[in-house]
Amino acid sequence: MKILVCISQAPDTTSRIAFTDEGKTFDSSGVQYIVNPYDEWYALVRGIELKEAHGGTVTTMTVGGAVCDPVIRKALAIGADDAVRMDAEPTDAMQTAQLIASYAKDQAFDLILCGKETIDHNGSMVPAMIAEMLDWPFVALATHLEVEGNAATLKREAAGGIEHVKVNLPLVLSAAKGMAEQRIPNMRGIMSARSKALNVEQADGTAMSAVRQFSLPPEKGACKIIPADQAEELIRLLREEAKAI
Amino acid sequence: MSVLAIVPLNNGRPTKGGLEAASYAAAFAKDQGLEAIALVAGSIQTDGDLGATGVVRVLQCSDELTDSSQWTRLAAAAAQECGAKTVVLTHDHTGRAIGPRLAVRLNAGMVSGVTALPQAGAVRKNVFSGKAMADVEVSSEVVVYSVTPNAFGVRDGGSPAAVTAFSAEVGDAREQVTGFDPASADGQTPLPEAELVVSAGRGLKGPENWGIVEDLAKALGATTACSRPVSDIGWRPHHEHVGQTGITIRPNLYIAAGISGAIQHLAGVNQSKVIVVVNTDPEAPFFKAADYGIVGDAFEVLPRLTAAIKALDA
Numbered sequence A: 001m002k003i004l005v006c007i008s009q010a011p012d013t014t015s016r017i018a019f020t021d022e023g024k025t026f027d028s029s030g031v032q033y034i035v036n037p038y039d040e041w042y043a044l045v046r047g048i049e050l051k052e053a054h055g056g057t058v059t060t061m062t063v064g065g066a067v068c069d070p071v072i073r074k075a076l077a078i079g080a081d082d083a084v085r086m087d088a089e090p091t092d093a094m095q096t097a098q099l100i101a102s103y104a105k106d107q108a109f110d111l112i113l114c115g116k117e118t119i120d121h122n123g124s125m126v127p128a129m130i131a132e133m134l135d136w137p138f139v140a141l142a143t144h145l146e147v148e149g150n151a152a153t154l155k156r157e158a159a160g161g162i163e164h165v166k167v168n169l170p171l172v173l174s175a176a177k178g179m180a181e182q183r184i185p186n187m188r189g190i191m192s193a194r195s196k197a198l199n200v201e202q203a204d205g206t207a208m209s210a211v212r213q214f215s216l217p218p219e220k221g222a223c224k225i226i227p228a229d230q231a232e233e234l235i236r237l238l239r240e241e242a243k244a245i
Numbered sequence B: 001m002s003v004l005a006i007v008p009l010n011n012g013r014p015t016k017g018g019l020e021a022a023s024y025a026a027a028f029a030k031d032q033g034l035e036a037i038a039l040v041a042g043s044i045q046t047d048g049d050l051g052a053t054g055v056v057r058v059l060q061c062s063d064e065l066t067d068s069s070q071w072t073r074l075a076a077a078a079a080q081e082c083g084a085k086t087v088v089l090t091h092d093h094t095g096r097a098i099g100p101r102l103a104v105r106l107n108a109g110m111v112s113g114v115t116a117l118p119q120a121g122a123v124r125k126n127v128f129s130g131k132a133m134a135d136v137e138v139s140s141e142v143v144v145y146s147v148t149p150n151a152f153g154v155r156d157g158g159s160p161a162a163v164t165a166f167s168a169e170v171g172d173a174r175e176q177v178t179g180f181d182p183a184s185a186d187g188q189t190p191l192p193e194a195e196l197v198v199s200a201g202r203g204l205k206g207p208e209n210w211g212i213v214e215d216l217a218k219a220l221g222a223t224t225a226c227s228r229p230v231s232d233i234g235w236r237p238h239h240e241h242v243g244q245t246g247i248t249i250r251p252n253l254y255i256a257a258g259i260s261g262a263i264q265h266l267a268g269v270n271q272s273k274v275i276v277v278v279n280t281d282p283e284a285p286f287f288k289a290a291d292y293g294i295v296g297d298a299f300e301v302l303p304r305l306t307a308a309i310k311a312l313d314a
Ligand SMILES: Cc1cc2nc3c(=O)[nH]c(=O)nc-3n(C[C@H](O)[C@H](O)[C@H](O)COP(=O)(O)OP(=O)(O)OC[C@H]3O[C@@H](n4cnc5c(N)ncnc54)[C@H](O)[C@@H]3O)c2cc1C
Pocket: A013, A037, B200, B201, B202, B203, B204, B226, B227, B228, B229, B230, B241, B242, B243, B244, B245, B246, B257, B258, B259, B260, B261, B262, B263, B264, B265, B268, B278, B279, B280, B281, B284, B296, B297, B298, B299
């Protein structure tokens, strides 16, 4: 099985979020980058598990500049076989998806696994865009994936529960929690990652949207403390003051 | 020209997210002097309450569709038919599957998870898991928006909409749905759509103690949620996990008991309109993000809250 896993870098979850250039640019000073958690914990690990069970290869795909190389090496350390980086600075999901699809279209992948969204732009658009560009089936928010020959059985988040779905390969999916368990790379993985191939490719893509302005949410007012034995008072406040119930 | 809303159905009724998408489309259409049209696939009673949201017409495809590529073809054909330059979906599992495909098919720029109507050529959405907002501008002629659940709300007051049959060549289904596991036996509102949420963390000490959380949720008509470690250790199902790496929610009320308020947890819940924190530790970081707080033992406080609500309703 030939598997492509889309890996994005994202600011560490504890990063201070701030902007420079009058709110036009994310302030990356002092920010640590990690592999986007949904890509790493769920998409990548499930890809590696499927390869271990059925044979094949896991290639990672990242759109970005050379600054992304450390997170790509981490994905290789966890167990991907090789990596592709589309050398571009994409401004939106459409451009990112075009770059990925233009690489994937003649590589005969069986599966393209993505995380459900990145934790910076929270777009959740690239996976389905790739599927449409390749004219492949797409399963959003997949929590489970098994492959048997040409047939994939999946579970996905749906209204009020989990839906079971059957799809033939090739397939694009976006992975949500439940798909796999996080893997910590071991020393051997880290050593071997250094010599695995990281191929840099060029392609064209056109953005159709861009962020004009970032801003931070307004500060919360002070928290009103209610004594522990006055639960009724809290309920009264929630009803009369906050009008929340 | 018109604005098209894609409205998913559940058991023959538009989902709340679908009604929100219709409300957004109608409000946007009104701003632009256009009319809003809704597209549904499956059977509905009369106009499915869509007219109330402000849409003037409902296009109804009689086939229930679950396949994202079929839905995409149907929606693209509908957009063409109505001359829609703006298409609105809900940012749930349906909008995430159909919206981006549709954007590609219509050669449209897409902004997902918008929280308000476009203003001065840009539309607002949350980024960094709710830690910041971005105003995004789209350069294409056709635009696709998906609306964050619970951000815009369902509008009413409009008059009944005309329902017209609609069909298009949608190709074969490639995804076959073979089963369904309901998240809760008692029909709680799904977490992303819930207006009231009661959530608990490691402070509850063990899964056997969740009765007090469920009782409070039941008394309120709320949906239950939990912190990440609680779902990781298997005390609660994964779909209850809220936060930066779980589900992002913005209910009207979020009650958090025995949750410390780590930055990753806050990221997924800090857009809630009102936050109540119950924690034994007065220094718990969650109090800084809360509107109301009780410094106390969840095992005592939650049953009291439940009793107070029952007393109020009695
Ligand atoms: C990359 C990454 C992503 C993450 N994503 C998420 C995420 O999406 N969501 C998430 O929730 N976490 C996430 N986390 C984990 C997060 O950092 C915290 O570890 C987690 O939120 C803590 O869960 P908790 O508050 O339930 O437990 P704790 O931090 O252990 O807090 C328990 C709280 O309960 C209180 N308590 C104890 N007994 C009682 C009692 N009887 N009554 C009332 N209060 C009591 C304590 O004072 C304490 O404040 C992530 C972490 C990382 C590194």
